[in-house]
Amino acid sequence: MKAAGIDVHKSMLAVVVTEGGGEGEPDFERRKFGTVASQLREPADWLAAAGVREVVMESTAQYGKPVWHQLEGHFRLYLAQAQSNRSPRFRRCGRFSIGPRVPLHDPLTSLRQAVEVCTV
16 A cells, blocks of 8 residues: 655645555655646645555645545545654643654555544
């Protein structure tokens, strides 16, 4: 199963797709997309064509909301909080507590277990 990570910036989306569960080092496909309203459908189309089922999105401020709405209903979505925005022990995100960071070994397993998740 393939998973993707999206780093949302004000004027750019950095998207990485990987497939976990294999032997050796995972392969990564990387692509950048614009954030203008007319460009926000492109990442969703690319992820669907790549066979992605789960997406982890890291976003600060309000920039991630339009991206989230484009992906919602098409993928299982997770919202991760940037390491630099966390308090030392934990931080509350909605009604979920965010725990310590876990190293990424198997991308899919780690995305589910370690990317401090706040599902919306």
